[in-house]
Amino acid sequence: MSLDTLYTAETPEGIALSLRPAGLVARGLAYLIDFAIRLGIFVTISFAVGMMGKMGVGILLIAYFCLEWFYPVVFELTRAAATPGKRVMGLRVVMDSGLPVTPAAALTRNLLRAADFVPSFYGAGIVSMLWRHDSKRLGDLAAGTLVVFSDQVSLHGSLPVAEPQAPARPLSAREQMAIVSWAGRATRLTPERFEELARVAEPVLGPDTTGASASQRLLGVAQWVLGRRNGAGAADARGGAGR
Incomplete structure (x- = not known):
């Protein structure tokens, strides 16, 4: 049995893309970085609205909701296709066809983090990532997305070996x-x-x-x-x- 961490996707143009799915450790570290950033933003907002009474509490609840559910979506729809934590770890989110992630897919994969959290501490998501060779959690399965390493690749490589052959006519x-x-x-x-x-x-x-x-x-x-x-x-x- 051979072990292969590469995921091959084919685009509609017939181009084969070799993607390297990110595993539990890389994604876990990215989550911790993002959690620290979100916590810092939340604490800053809490200090800013601390003297506003009930209105401040309302603003704080709205801020918590947005940070929890829309923080990842907003960043994944940028050109980098990654939250700050994922960018630090060299990760990005793509469709499992290798194409850029769509708004619907980004929203779906992040809203379904609630399912990944079951029964607690992302238990279902961790089991899914460890079980599958492409390290997809439940949200990724539903949205058709992948978290991959964003290493740059070259579209043109060296030419395969072949016996030189003259063309049948002059070429421009x-x-x-x-x-x-x-x-x-x-x-x-x-x-x-x-x-x-x-x-x-x-x-x-x-x-x-x-x-x-x-x-x-x-x-x-x-x-x-x-x-x-x-x-x-x-x-x-x-x-x-x-x-």
Whole structure:
């Protein structure tokens, strides 16, 4: 049995996203940081309205309600998609498709913290996070959300190794850029989408005499565009271009 903490999601465009769900410890520490911030705000407001009598009590109750239920929602709908505590821990909230969290999902996951709290001290939520490989609590399950580490990723990687292949016709600069960009996304696209896009470029591949897939042949063209002519896909591009 292999252990894998990665969660793979596929966007409607066919791009495969590898997300790393945050576990109990990281999320627990983020919650404690947010709790300290909310407590500080509540204490400050209580001092400010302490001399206002019943009106002050009413304001304090409204402040408590907003801090408890809407503090996370407001921050999760920002560009960072995270409360201050989550940002300190390098976390963010996304939909389980990898897309940005929606207002409805943010509201649902936070209102259902009441269910996670059952029977006490977030018992149900803790059990759910420990049980599932994606560390979803009950609110996340209902809202279709994930709390993940927000490590930056590169949309373009190194080109896969392929035998250089000359295109069937001269390529414009724009076409060369498109092919190299496509090849650099080999690890970001699902195999099906990668092959589908390669078939779009079949006119520049010429007749197939090797039985290789369209994607493998187009990868060869990408290597050729980069100046690699010696039959080794891993050769240095500048060295190949100088020949």
